[in-house]
Amino acid sequence: LAKTTQPISMDSYEGQEVNITCSHNNIATNDYITWYQQFPSQGPRFIIQGYKTKVTNEVASLFIPADRKSSTLSLPRVSLSDTAVYYCLVGVALGNDMRFGAGTRLTVKP
C-alpha cells in the first residue's frame, strides 16, 4: 500500500488560493491519486483524481510532477464553506488497496 503524508492542518482566508501537498514516495505504476473532501458528520466526497501532469475540474486542480512522488491539490479562491478535511489517497481501488490517512484539516477564515 502506498503511504501518503500530508500536513495535519492549514489555515487560509476567504478568496485565497490554497495548495495542499501530499507526499507518496512509494507510489506504484498503476496507482492513481485521488482527493476526497469531508465535512463534519458527513461522508467523504470525491473531489478530483489524476495519474500524471495536471487535471482540472470545476472544483479544483491537481498537479502531479513527472516522478509522481507527490501531488498538490489546488483550491482557487476558497470560501468559508471550503472548511473541511481533505484526504489524499493513492491506489487503484478504494478499500483494500486505497486507504484514507488522517487528512488535512483546512480552516478558511473570513
Add this chain to the structure above:
Amino acid sequence: ETGVTQSPTHLIKTRGQQVTLRCSSQSGHNTVSWYQQALGQGPQFIFQYYREEENGRGNFPPRFSGLQFPNYSSELNVNALELDDSALYLCASSPRQISYNEQFFGPGTRLTVL
C-alpha cells in the same frame, strides 16, 4: 437519482450488545463498502460486498459481519460491542467492483457504545 442512504442516523448501545446498521446503495450500484471513522481520524475500511459476496476485508475482527441483499442494499452487524466501537459508520456504493473515483458515501450512522 437517490443517493446512498443509511439508517439509523444515531444509535446508542451498551457494551456487549449487538447492533445492525443499514445502507441503501445508489441506484445501479452493485458494490457496497463499509468504513469505520473514529473521532478525528480518517475512515478505516471494514469490508466490501460485491453481488452479495464479501470481496475484501480490512483489519477488523469477525464480530464485524455484513450482508448484501439482491437489491444491493447492505447491513453491517457488530456483535459484542466494545467501547472502542463508538464511531461514525460509513457506507459507500459504487457501480462496479473495482472503482477508481466512483465511490459515493452516505451520511453515516453515529454509534455510541456506553
